Amino acid sequence: MNYEELIKKMALEDERFVVMTAENRALIRNLPQVLNERFIDTGITEQTMIGAAAGLALRGRIPVVHALATFLTLRAFEFIRTDVGIGNLPVKLSSFVPGFLSDGNGPTHQAIEDVSLMRGIPGMQVFCPADEQDMLYALPKIWTSPNPSYVRINIRKSEYQHDKNFEIGKAEVISKGSDVTILVYGMLFDETLKTKQLLESKGLSVGLINLRSLKPIDEAAVLDAVKNSQLLVTVEDHFLTGGLYSILAELLLKNQLTANVLPLALNERWYKPGLLSEVLNYEGFTGEKISEKIIKELDKKVISKI
Amino acid sequence: MITMTETTIKDLEATAIKVREHIIKMSTDGGCFIGASLSCADLLVYLYKEFLNVTPHNLKDPNRDYLFLSKGHDVPALYGTFAELGFIEKDRLKNHLKSNDHIYWHPNRNIPGVEFHSGSLGHLPAVALGVALDCRMRKQTNKILVITGDGELNEGSVWETILVASAYKLGNITFIVDRNQFQANIATEELIPLEPLVPKFEAFGCNVQRIDGHDFKALDKAFKALPVNGNKPNVIIADTRRGKGLPSIEARADRWFCNFTHDEITSLIGELHGEGKTEIGSETLTVR
Numbered sequence: 215m216n217y218e219e220l221i222k223k224m225a226l227e228d229e230r231f232v233v234m235t236a237e238n239r240a241l242i243r244n245l246p247q248v249l250n251e252r253f254i255d256t257g258i259t260e261q262t263m264i265g266a267a268a269g270l271a272l273r274g275r276i277p278v279v280h281a282l283a284t285f286l287t288l289r290a291f292e293f294i295r296t297d298v299g300i301g302n303l304p305v306k307l308s309s310f311v312p313g314f315l316s317d318g319n320g321p322t323h324q325a326i327e328d329v330s331l332m333r334g335i336p337g338m339q340v341f342c343p344a345d346e347q348d349m350l351y352a353l354p355k356i357w358t359s360p361n362p363s364y365v366r367i368n369i370r371k372s373e374y375q376h377d378k379n380f381e382i383g384k385a386e387v388i389s390k391g392s393d394v395t396i397l398v399y400g401m402l403f404d405e406t407l408k409t410k411q412l413l414e415s416k417g418l419s420v421g422l423i424n425l426r427s428l429k430p431i432d433e434a435a436v437l438d439a440v441k442n443s444q445l446l447v448t449v450e451d452h453f454l455t456g457g458l459y460s461i462l463a464e465l466l467l468k469n470q471l472t473a474n475v476l477p478l479a480l481n482e483r484w485y486k487p488g489l490l491s492e493v494l495n496y497e498g499f500t501g502e503k504i505s506e507k508i509i510k511e512l513d514k515k516v517i518s519k520i
Numbered sequence: 521m522i523t524m525t526e527t528t529i530k531d532l533e534a535t536a537i538k539v540r541e542h543i544i545k546m547s548t549d550g551g552c553f554i555g556a557s558l559s560c561a562d563l564l565v566y567l568y569k570e571f572l573n574v575t576p577h578n579l580k581d582p583n584r585d586y587l588f589l590s591k592g593h594d595v596p597a598l599y600g601t602f603a604e605l606g607f608i609e610k611d612r613l614k615n616h617l618k619s620n621d622h623i624y625w626h627p628n629r630n631i632p633g634v635e636f637h638s639g640s641l642g643h644l645p646a647v648a649l650g651v652a653l654d655c656r657m658r659k660q661t662n663k664i665l666v667i668t669g670d671g672e673l674n675e676g677s678v679w680e681t682i683l684v685a686s687a688y689k690l691g692n693i694t695f696i697v698d699r700n701q702f703q704a705n706i707a708t709e710e711l712i713p714l715e716p717l718v719p720k721f722e723a724f725g726c727n728v729q730r731i732d733g734h735d736f737k738a739l740d741k742a743f744k745a746l747p748v749n750g751n752k753p754n755v756i757i758a759d760t761r762r763g764k765g766l767p768s769i770e771a772r773a774d775r776w777f778c779n780f781t782h783d784e785i786t787s788l789i790g791e792l793h794g795e796g797k798t799e800i801g802s803e804t805l806t807v808r
Contacts, residue, residue: 257687261680262645262680265645266653270651297636
């Protein structure tokens with residue numbers, strides 16, 4: 215099963231689904247002939263597509279809407295906020311090449327404020343699957359929820375066997391650790407798995423949490439890590455402002471807690487474009503580089519075990 | 521084609537006067553966008569009384585016609601029409617700008633008859649497009665209308681949507697332009713000239729009519745002439761006057777949003793019924 219097969223299966227079983235795209239067909243090339251009128255390509259018109267999706271949702275449809283992440287969230291932002299958000303309509307946004315996944319496109323295509331923007335819309339749910347399998351476990355529940363949603367589409371393969379039981383608002387706790395807990399979402403999950411192994415090989419107790427659902431966030435899982443780990447690390451291909459680091463800060467304040475936090479994100483800058491492997495290396499987001507930063511932080515701030 | 525009888529026209533005129541009274545009454549104690557409301561009052565009265573299959577009793581029927589008010593700031597005309605046609609109680613208009621209701625400067629879907637909220641220009645053509653696509657998918661024959669302002673045509677999303685509607689050969693959608701010649705502060709032709717409008721829409725693949733938006737016979741002729749199974753989106757440009765019915769504010773760039781005193785309201789209602797022009801104090805002209 216891949217993304218296209220899942221959407222096809224769900225749409226054939228449920229007449230409410232319509233598939234829309236602003237001429238981005240990379241993952242849905244075979245759907246026009248299967249869904250006929252329920253496949254709607256509006257051309258390069260993100261605003262019209264979102265407005266029309268709201269209209270279709272008013273009529274009882276569930277539009278699953280596709281566009282590149284930047285154009286979807288930025289060009290059409292006001293339509294998402296005003297038509298989908300105020301209307302509280304079940305429009306399902308599927309964003310292609312979010313975060314580091316736009317690799318060589320350059321800053322015009324770097325959606326690294328998308329989580330911040332989307333979670334700011336009342337009622338909008340935000341999901342960032344770790345890889346294809348994680349995403350396929352999540353989408354059926356996301357698409358049948360009555361809320362509008364934003365999903366960072368991620369079709370990367372991974373060896374990791376995720377928990378099949380995806381729940382909206384639930385994180386996937388990979389491990390618990392007393393020295394450090396890594397909070398991560400999206401495609402960087404695989405890198406942090408490597409980080410976890412590297413740190414464990416040095417005798418550290420390492421927690422790792424895959425935040426599949428960023429809004430609603432799994433408060434219990436995050437607070438458990440806050441209480442039981444000496445250091446928290448947020449890892450995200452997003453601006454430092456408004457993403458996971460901000461979510462954590464909000465959560466800590468809300469619960470009158472404090473914590474040692476190392477935020478790994480893009481601080482007031484776009485990333486250097488290139489092949490994904492180049493980007494990860496240059497920006498310091500490989501498993502090895504994340505692990506080095508964590509060790510440095512632990513040395514500096516928390517414990518001198520190493 | 522059966523033309524409208526004089527009785528029908530008299531009835532529409534009488535309703536339009538009442539709707540204009542409601543609009544005037546809403547332009548105090550906080551005020552409202554009176555100019556744009558008065559320009560489309562005749563249009564709305566005609567559509568709801570004579571054309572649309574929409575009544576207070578079929579608002580949940582998927583086969584009803586749809587009217588989307590994209591230039592949402594003219595909502596007093598819509599609510600005035602709703603009050604006259606029994607969608608809402610007339611008394612409810614007194615809740616204008618009060619927190620115990622949903623009646624404010626732009627439409628809210630909690631008011632029976634409002635299909636979708638608006639206020640940000642250039643949105644509802646796209647929303648109406650989605651509804652029209654769905655109605656066609658379900659092989660319904662209902663009509664989907666969306667009213668935009670002329671200033672609203674500055675917004676690129678309107679043209680984007682018309683391109684798409686045209687590409688999809690959507691004959692069940694009609695874009696109506698309330699061509700009152702003004703945007704907020706200035707005449708449209710002095711800022712971003714729109715004319716010639718008919719060939720613009722035609723070049724976008726639309727079936728276009730241009731009529732006097734205050735002439736009920738002309739409105740009736742145009743709307744009844746909309747093709748039943750057309751394959752082009754329809755455009756009706758309704759030439760109107762901003763502030764229509766009140767000579768003291770008609771077609772004036774500085775009479776967009778007004779917040780009148782109670783005395784001025786009384787005088788304006790007199791003016792609507794043919795009495796002399798109202799002396800309007802400068803403090804009533806509020807910039808929004």
